[in-house]
Structure formats: C-alpha cells, structure tokens
Amino acid sequence: MKVWLSQDAAARALGAEAVAAALTAEAARRGVALDLVRTGSHGMVWLEPLVEVQGPAGRLAFGPMTPADVPALFDAPAAHPRALGETLALPWMRRQTRLTFARCGMTDPLDLGAYEAAGGLAGLRRALAMPPAEVVQAVTESGLRGRGGAGFPTGIKWRTAAGASAPQKHIVCNADEGDSGTFADRMLIEGDPFCLIEGMAIAGHAVGATRGWVYLRSEYPDAIRTLARALGIARDMGLLGPRVLGHGPAFDIELRVGAGAYVCGEETSLLNSIEGRRPVVRAKPPLPAHEGLFGQPTVVNNVLTLASVPVILAEGPAFWRDFGIGRSRGTIPLQIAGNVRRGGLFEAAFGLTLGEIVDDIAGGTASGRPVKAVQVGGPLGAYFPRALFGTPFGYEEFAARGGLIGHAGIVLFDDSADMLALARFAMEFCALESCGKCTPCRIGAVRGVETLDRIARGDAAARPLLEELCETMKFGSLCALGGFTPYPVTSAMTHFPDDFARPREAAA
Amino acid sequence: MSPDDGTFDARLRGLLAEHAGRDGPLLPILQAVQAEWGHVPRAALPAIAAALNLSRAEVHGVLSFYHDFREAPAGRRVVKLCRAEACQAMGAEALGAQARARLGIGWGETTADGAITLDPVFCLGLCACGPAALVDGQPVGRLDAARLDAILAGAAP
Ligand SMILES: Cc1cc2nc3c(=O)[nH]c(=O)nc-3n(C[C@H](O)[C@H](O)[C@H](O)COP(=O)(O)O)c2cc1C
Numbered sequence: 001m002k003v004w005l006s007q008d009a010a011a012r013a014l015g016a017e018a019v020a021a022a023l024t025a026e027a028a029r030r031g032v033a034l035d036l037v038r039t040g041s042h043g044m045v046w047l048e049p050l051v052e053v054q055g056p057a058g059r060l061a062f063g064p065m066t067p068a069d070v071p072a073l074f075d076a077p078a079a080h081p082r083a084l085g086e087t088l089a090l091p092w093m094r095r096q097t098r099l100t101f102a103r104c105g106m107t108d109p110l111d112l113g114a115y116e117a118a119g120g121l122a123g124l125r126r127a128l129a130m131p132p133a134e135v136v137q138a139v140t141e142s143g144l145r146g147r148g149g150a151g152f153p154t155g156i157k158w159r160t161a162a163g164a165s166a167p168q169k170h171i172v173c174n175a176d177e178g179d180s181g182t183f184a185d186r187m188l189i190e191g192d193p194f195c196l197i198e199g200m201a202i203a204g205h206a207v208g209a210t211r212g213w214v215y216l217r218s219e220y221p222d223a224i225r226t227l228a229r230a231l232g233i234a235r236d237m238g239l240l241g242p243r244v245l246g247h248g249p250a251f252d253i254e255l256r257v258g259a260g261a262y263v264c265g266e267e268t269s270l271l272n273s274i275e276g277r278r279p280v281v282r283a284k285p286p287l288p289a290h291e292g293l294f295g296q297p298t299v300v301n302n303v304l305t306l307a308s309v310p311v312i313l314a315e316g317p318a319f320w321r322d323f324g325i326g327r328s329r330g331t332i333p334l335q336i337a338g339n340v341r342r343g344g345l346f347e348a349a350f351g352l353t354l355g356e357i358v359d360d361i362a363g364g365t366a367s368g369r370p371v372k373a374v375q376v377g378g379p380l381g382a383y384f385p386r387a388l389f390g391t392p393f394g395y396e397e398f399a400a401r402g403g404l405i406g407h408a409g410i411v412l413f414d415d416s417a418d419m420l421a422l423a424r425f426a427m428e429f430c431a432l433e434s435c436g437k438c439t440p441c442r443i444g445a446v447r448g449v450e451t452l453d454r455i456a457r458g459d460a461a462a463r464p465l466l467e468e469l470c471e472t473m474k475f476g477s478l479c480a481l482g483g484f485t486p487y488p489v490t491s492a493m494t495h496f497p498d499d500f501a502r503p504r505e506a507a508a
Numbered sequence: 509m510s511p512d513d514g515t516f517d518a519r520l521r522g523l524l525a526e527h528a529g530r531d532g533p534l535l536p537i538l539q540a541v542q543a544e545w546g547h548v549p550r551a552a553l554p555a556i557a558a559a560l561n562l563s564r565a566e567v568h569g570v571l572s573f574y575h576d577f578r579e580a581p582a583g584r585r586v587v588k589l590c591r592a593e594a595c596q597a598m599g600a601e602a603l604g605a606q607a608r609a610r611l612g613i614g615w616g617e618t619t620a621d622g623a624i625t626l627d628p629v630f631c632l633g634l635c636a637c638g639p640a641a642l643v644d645g646q647p648v649g650r651l652d653a654a655r656l657d658a659i660l661a662g663a664a665p
C-alpha cells in the first residue's frame with residue numbers, strides 16, 4: 001500500500017509522528033507491505049496530519065487524521081469518515097496556481113531523483129546553457145520582485161551584482177523569516193529544498209558568484225535538519241561543487257543558523273551576523289550588490305524569490321509575467337494564519353482581493369466570530385478592517401491603502417481582538433528587537449509603549465503625541481524596523497478608533 | 509555549575525580548531541560552545557577572542573545581542589511559547605500567563621529545581637495552527653490550557 005504523509009513541522013505539531021507510527025504498526029499487524037513516503041506539506045494546515053493513499057486515478061486524501069483513524073484506512077478507504085476525495089481535486093488545491101510550490105507536498109523532499117522527475121533541474125540546465133547576462137535578462141523580463149518584503153525587482157539587483165567586478169561574489173539566501181504569520185520559507189525548505197538550491201545555483205551562474213549562504217533562523221529546527229541533509233546530497237550528486245551538474249561553474253552553499261534576533265532578517269544586519277560582527281544595520285549606500293558580505297558584491301534574496309527562479313528559467317519569463325496584476329507579476333504564496341478556519345499556504349496569481357482570501361478561501365475565523373482585523377505583511381504591516389477588503393493583493397495596491405504585503409502573511413483576528421493592545425505589542429516588539437543603532441527606533445519604540453499606556457488609561461492628550469512619534473520613527477529610522485512599526489500602530493488607531501477611546505481609569 | 513571540570517580548556521581548544529580557517533566563524537563558534545555546555549561560559553570568552561584576534565568586548569558585543577545565548581545552563585526541559593501576533597489571535601497571551609503562574613517564574617527564567625526553562629519566542633512558523641510551542645525542540649500546535657498543563661507537568665509534547 002502506497003501512502004504519503006507530511007513531515008512538515010506544522011503536520012508534526014499536529015501529531016503526524018503518532019499517525020506515522022500507527023500506520024507502520026497497523027500495516028505490520030495486517031501483514032500489509034507499506035510504502036510510506038514522508039513529504040512536505042500541501043499547505044492545508046487545518047487538515048493536517050493529512051494522509052494520502054494511492055487511488056485508482058490519483059492520490060486520495062484523508063484528514064485531519066489521528067492514530068485511531070488509521071485502522072479503518074486499511075479496510076475500506078472510500079467509506080472512511082475522514083475521506084476528503086482526490087487531493088488535487090480539493091477546492092483549496094484546484095484554485096491555486098502552484099508554480100513555486102509545485103512539488104511541495106508531492107515528493108520526498110530529499111529524493112533528488114523524484115525532484116528531477118517532477119520537473120526539477122530543468123531551469124538550471126537551461127540557465128547553464130545561456131550566457132549569464134541572458135539569465136539576468138530572463139529574470140528581469142519575468143517581472144519577479146523580491147518576496148522578502150521590499151519588493152525590489154530581482155533582475156535589477158542581479159544586474160548590479162553581475163556588473164561589479166571582484167574576485168569573489170556571494171549569493172546570500174535570507175531564510176530568517178521572522179514575520180509572525182509567515183511560514184512559506186520554512187515550508188519550502190522542509191518540503192522542496194532542492195528548489196532553493198537550484199535557484200541559488202542559477203543566481204550564482206547569473207552574477208558570477210561561486211559562494212552561496214543560507215541564513216536560516218534557529219526557531220526552525222526541522223528546516224535546519226532538512227536543509228543540511230539536502231546540501232550534503234546536492235554535493236554528493238554533483239549539483240553543488242567545483243562544477244555544477246558536472247559542467248557548470250563552481251558553486252557551493254554554506255548553511256548558517258541565526259540566534260534569535262528579528263533584525264537579522266534585515267539584509268545588512270544579516271551580513272554582519274554572518275561575518276561575526278554585532279549585527280546592527282548598516283547604512284546604505286554602499287548597496288550589498290556592490291559591497292556586501294566581507295565587502296564583496298553580494299546578492300541577498302529571500303527564499304521564495306530564489307525558489308521562483310527555476311520555474312522562470314524552465315518555462316520562460318513570459319510564462320511568469322503573464323500571471324498577476326499591475327507591477328505585481330507571477331504568483332505569490334499567501335500564508336493565511338491566526339484565528340482562521342482554513343489556514344495554510346495558498347499560492348495564487350497576484351490580484352485576489354483581501355476579502356476573497358479571508359472570507360472565501362480561508363472561510364473566516366476559527367472561532368466562528370466575525371473577522372475584526374487582518375494584519376497583512378507581518379509585525380510591520382498594517383491592520384486592515386473589513387471596509388478595505390476590496391484591496392487587490394499587489395504591492396502598489398496595498399501601499400495605496402496605507403499597507404504593505406511584506407512576505408505575504410495574512411493574520412486574522414476575531415472581534416475579541418484589542419487593537420490598542422496589538423498596537424502596544426507592535427511598539428514593544430520594536431523596542432525588544434531594535435538593533436539600537438538609530439534613535440528613532442531605539443528610543444521611539446520605548447516612548448511608543450509608554451504613550452499607548454497613557455491612551456489606555458484614558459489620557460486623550462497622548463494621542464497626538466503618538467501620531468508625532470510615529471512620524472518621527474517613519475522618517476528618521478535607519479531601516480524598516482523602526483520605519484514601518486508605525487504601520488500597525490497608526491492603522492489600528494485609524495481603523496479601530498473605538499478601541500483607543502478608553503474612559504479615564506483611576507490613575508495607575 | 510562550573511564548566512571547568514578539567515577538560516574545559518581542551519574541549520574549547522578542540523572546538524576552536526574545528527572552526528579554524530572558516531570565514532565569519534564567531535557565531536558558529538558561540539553556537540557550538542552553547543551546544544557543548546548548554547550556555548556560553550564567561551570563561552570561554554578570552555580564548556575565543558584570542559583565537560579570532562578580537563577584543564573581549566567585541567565578542568561580548570556579539571554574544572549579548574542575540575536572544576538565543578544563555579549565561580547559565582537551561583533547565584532540563586525547555587518550553588518555548590510563541591508570543592507573536594498570529595498566536596495571540598488564538599489566545600497565546602493567556603497561555604503565557606498560565607505557564608508563568610504555574611511555574612512561578614517569568615519569561616526567560618528557569619524553575620528553582622532546574623526542571624523547566626520558559627522562553628518566549630516570536631513566531632515558530634506554525635502560525636496556521638497556533639497557539640504554538642517548541643518543547644525540547646519538538647513542534648506543538650493548537651496548544652490549549654489542558655495540554656500546556658500536561659507539558660509543564662512533564663508529559664512529552
Ligand atoms: C527588520 C527587518 C526584517 C526583515 N526580515 C526579513 C526576513 O526575515 N526575510 C527576508 O527575506 N527579508 C527580510 N527583510 C528584508 C531584507 O532586508 C531584504 O530586503 C530582502 O532579504 C531582500 O530579498 P528580496 O529582494 O528577495 O526580497 C527584513 C527587513 C527588515 C527591515
């Protein structure tokens with residue numbers, strides 16, 4: 001019997017290991033030969049642990065599974081109370097355009113043969129047959145923009161690094177994924193790590209870099225384990241090493257693990273962290289593409305940016321560019337989280353409205369109560385009220401409504417959410433994680449917490465102070481930590497004024 | 509607990525040798541030291557600084573920046589509770605209060621008997637199945653009060 005079960009950390013967090021043990025035990029008890037493939041996750045987190053069994057036409061999905069549900073799977077799968085039907089025919093799967101996550105959930109993440117059979121390495125092969133400048137051109141034409149948050153055009157960044165002449169250049173993958181509500185980098189690394197490795201090798205060829213680095217956060221032990229093993233396999237199989245795929249340029253990747261500092265996701269702080277310096281943010285210029293890691297030209301890209309490159313090379317830039325809206329081209333892996341009925345990863349062309357995502361795809365809240373606010377883009381992103389649910393998912397579209405899409409995390413809150421408390425948390429988090437180099441961020445965030453406490457005590461005079469403080473942080477901070485923390489704060493104040501209009505309590 | 513059981517210097521030297529010749533070795537060295545002794549003993553700093561040609565202040569400046577490094581060993585079990593927004597939306601703040609009250613410690617502290625360390629963490633990438641925790645490195649999702657009590661009482665995650 002052929003069975004697939006995710007070993008993604010979210011599936012494990014919901015009991016996948018106990019289900020795996022039950023599958024093995026039940027098969028042994030019945031004398032059934034079990035071929036259990038541990039995969040990444042399809043992204044339907046509310047259905048994890050999701051078990052798939054080979055059916056006549058395709059894989060049949062069952063979930064969420066518990067060990068007690070396992071024996072019935074061996075009797076009459078079609079009549080199983082947790083039977084969901086064919087995996088790829090489920091509405092959540094059918095409605096997606098899985099380009100970056102095409103293989104995630106389908107294959108054993110560490111099976112390089114299966115990776116290739118499912119379309120892997122085609123992009124790298126094509127890239128190696130092209131002069132580097134043409135690879136850069138293809139990425140430029142695709143319209144791909146950085147998925148780490150700032151949305152900078154990837155082709156332009158690569159062209160700058162390619163144009164810099166230096167004996168050593170670097171490709172640095174930013175896998176620090178510190179934003180609450182985001183987990184796509186983790187899922188990709190745990191579920192399809194060769195895709196990231198392939199994307200980095202293409203980037204190395206394109207800009208003339210032979211050294212790659214992945215900076216992966218320590219909060220992701222499962223991803224660290226999987227990527228370390230994938231890198232070893234990639235070296236053994238000649239995907240990485242002195243000649244990529246046996247005939248390409250040299251390229252190898254070193255894994256670096258973070259140490260629990262949100263600001264290390266900021267690219268210059270990240271470079272300092274790798275170098276072993278105190279990871280404060282560097283002033284720009286110089287751009288990392290000119291003077292980055294160890295002072296050498298460096299491309300810093302997010303995991304999803306790099307993992308989107310193989311399909312762009314394999315299918316051509318027009319294929320990617322034809323998805324999306326406005327200046328937001330291709331697909332975006334949405335991560336739907338928080339108080340949500342159907343949470344998980346949903347990859348779609350840019351352009352769905354926030355309302356379609358929240359109400360239709362996610363099905364509203366887990367608590368069944370009304371959605372009060374949705375934070376888009378992590379802890380530095382704005383809180384959106386229902387009145388703005390018509391906003392189409394795109395960089396410029398969100399910016400026009402005082403928000404940002406960031407790393408595409410979408411966090412739902414029901415009507416029990418206290419927006420003043422959330423605004424206070426944003427300031428508290430900024431104060432805790434500030435690298436301390438610039439005053440607006442370091443001091444401003446501490447003042448922000450104090451000022452919000454005053455508002456909470458009913459001191460209406462503190463409100464203009466907070467607004468002024470937010471302006472100072474926005475325009476005076478060195479990086480987006482201090483610069484964007486005002487987004488959640490002011491959006492909460494603007495859209496949910498009732499939560500800030502507290503009756504004056506007895507002075508504390 | 510003194511790290512100096514007679515083998516300290518030799519183990520540290522071995523560890524430094526393993527990282528010799530590496531670019532940007534300080535962070536991996538500090539991580540290796542913590543993996544070896546469960547914390548970064550102050551006594552290790554002079555040798556690290558000397559090996560990397562850095563001042564002790566520079567090493568300390570790096571060490572003190574990161575939340576992960578410990579000045580004293582953690583408890584026998586480490587429970588990391590997520591406090592970030594998506595988990596807050598599912599009631600993480602109440603769980604944090606419950607854990608602190610039950611253990612009688614604050615965030616980042618270890619119980620007096622050395623049984624449990626309670627660390628705050630800001631996102632584990634388990635945001636679609638929060639509230640989330642990492643219990644001795646094992647991911648836990650949809651944490652509730654009963655399950656948290658069981659974990660704090662010593663049950664496996
Ligand atoms: C405080 C802060 C945290 C950040 N965290 C991340 C992160 O975790 N991952 C990431 O890819 N980019 C993060 N960024 C953005 C990076 O600085 C940088 O723009 C990005 O890695 C560039 O890659 P991209 O062009 O592929 O998006 C952060 C920025 C700031 C200011």
Ligand code: FES
Nearest residue numbers: 590595632634635
């Ligand atoms: S916010 Fe708690 S796991 Fe992401």
